[in-house]
Amino acid sequence: MTHATDVIVVGGGIMGLAFAWEAARRGRRVTVLERSDAARGASIRNFGMVWPVGQLAGERHTAAMRSRARWLELRDAGAIWAAECGSVHVVFEEDEARVLEEFTEQAPGLGVACDLLTGAEAARRFPAIPADARAVLWSPSELAVDPPRAIAAVAAYLVAAHGVDIRFSTTVVGIDMPAVTTSCGQRFAAPLVIVCGGADFETLFPDVWAASGTRRCKLQMLRTRPQPDGWRLGPHVAGGLTLAHYAGFEICPSLLHLKRRLAESLPAHTAAGIHVMASQNEAGEVILGDSHDYDAPLDPFDSEAIDDLILAYARRILRLPDWSIAARWHGVYAKGPDPVHFTAEPQRNCFVMGSPGGAGMTLAFGLAERWWAARAAVGHG
Numbered sequence: 001m002t003h004a005t006d007v008i009v010v011g012g013g014i015m016g017l018a019f020a021w022e023a024a025r026r027g028r029r030v031t032v033l034e035r036s037d038a039a040r041g042a043s044i045r046n047f048g049m050v051w052p053v054g055q056l057a058g059e060r061h062t063a064a065m066r067s068r069a070r071w072l073e074l075r076d077a078g079a080i081w082a083a084e085c086g087s088v089h090v091v092f093e094e095d096e097a098r099v100l101e102e103f104t105e106q107a108p109g110l111g112v113a114c115d116l117l118t119g120a121e122a123a124r125r126f127p128a129i130p131a132d133a134r135a136v137l138w139s140p141s142e143l144a145v146d147p148p149r150a151i152a153a154v155a156a157y158l159v160a161a162h163g164v165d166i167r168f169s170t171t172v173v174g175i176d177m178p179a180v181t182t183s184c185g186q187r188f189a190a191p192l193v194i195v196c197g198g199a200d201f202e203t204l205f206p207d208v209w210a211a212s213g214t215r216r217c218k219l220q221m222l223r224t225r226p227q228p229d230g231w232r233l234g235p236h237v238a239g240g241l242t243l244a245h246y247a248g249f250e251i252c253p254s255l256l257h258l259k260r261r262l263a264e265s266l267p268a269h270t271a272a273g274i275h276v277m278a279s280q281n282e283a284g285e286v287i288l289g290d291s292h293d294y295d296a297p298l299d300p301f302d303s304e305a306i307d308d309l310i311l312a313y314a315r316r317i318l319r320l321p322d323w324s325i326a327a328r329w330h331g332v333y334a335k336g337p338d339p340v341h342f343t344a345e346p347q348r349n350c351f352v353m354g355s356p357g358g359a360g361m362t363l364a365f366g367l368a369e370r371w372w373a374a375r376a377a378v379g380h381g
């Protein structure tokens, strides 16, 4: 028997859920097919940072702010926990402070709200920030969500509020439009199929992925025990290394100089792609990371040396009451051409969505909204 619907989405991570939600909001009957018994990919392994400040001003930043609005809509509907925590970049070196100054001079004019604080000012507002920091970039736009719980809750919300049909433990092994076949021989059919398979390049359309230049990236992460006595981190915290990581800072003329200096003075961090960030979830646990390994094949085993580098740097940029580590893991995401523009259509009305790399929690809802709006504009809304 073939199960017929309007839209089939392959993959139940944040990208699949975002495209499914947008389709359902437009009155479509949607079926999501997810291989695992619950989402288990990058979407549950991340910091839960919704991070507009790191997105290049323009389309990426707009998509991030649209996603932010959608996360808050889910919070206001009672579906998820989300905190409007903002973020700080805490720096100690002169060249890092110069990048922050250049950023704060230009970014507000480009629609990116932010402010430059001294370490003492930041420490007065946020207990986690060391007062001897040379400069602190404060941005009010960032949100915290709790990835494992949020992804499960968004899926449940789509089912309850929009009647989306989500089938877990269902692996799609073939698409021959309009037919979609699973590894158990089930057949589904829809006039529109959207593939959001994350870092799986082998199962569906491997030729599309090979041609796209998309690579896998492995990241190591850690999580503390819940902080004592309800202690709260406040804003997400990042350091000087993060300035070299996010495209948002490319507007700063002295960024290139900083990147060169960081590569020379912190070679081990550079080699492991380490830049250090911290967020806190609803339970009070602080999530710390991360490293970036693009070398295929990715090592299935994690490196204690990398964890030690992350923790040592984290201890410089923030203060925590309890540094005991309760969990360690790694995640893998796909990083390819600009996700705002990369979409392939290997069969008519079957779309493979470009990966949002390290910014899926930040961009997915905005990307989905933008893609569906573009379809509507050409009469397929």
Ligand SMILES: Cc1cc2nc3c(=O)[nH]c(=O)nc-3n(C[C@H](O)[C@H](O)[C@H](O)COP(=O)(O)OP(=O)(O)OC[C@H]3O[C@@H](n4cnc5c(N)ncnc54)[C@H](O)[C@@H]3O)c2cc1C
Pocket: 010, 011, 012, 013, 014, 015, 016, 033, 034, 035, 036, 038, 039, 040, 041, 042, 043, 044, 045, 046, 047, 048, 049, 050, 051, 170, 171, 172, 173, 196, 197, 198, 199, 200, 203, 204, 219, 220, 221, 289, 290, 330, 331, 332, 333, 355, 356, 357, 358, 359, 360, 361, 362, 363
């Ligand atoms: C450690 C780490 C930290 C990060 N931190 C952040 C952050 O704080 N903020 C942020 O914005 N971004 C962050 N990211 C990036 C973000 O997590 C990813 O961009 C995002 O989760 C990708 O979502 P996705 O839906 O494409 O992939 P996934 O979450 O991997 O989902 C893909 C899903 O497709 C399913 N699937 C694949 N093939 C098939 C098939 N053939 N049939 C059925 N199902 C299939 C998989 O089982 C999987 O559940 C981080 C990523 C990592 C790894």
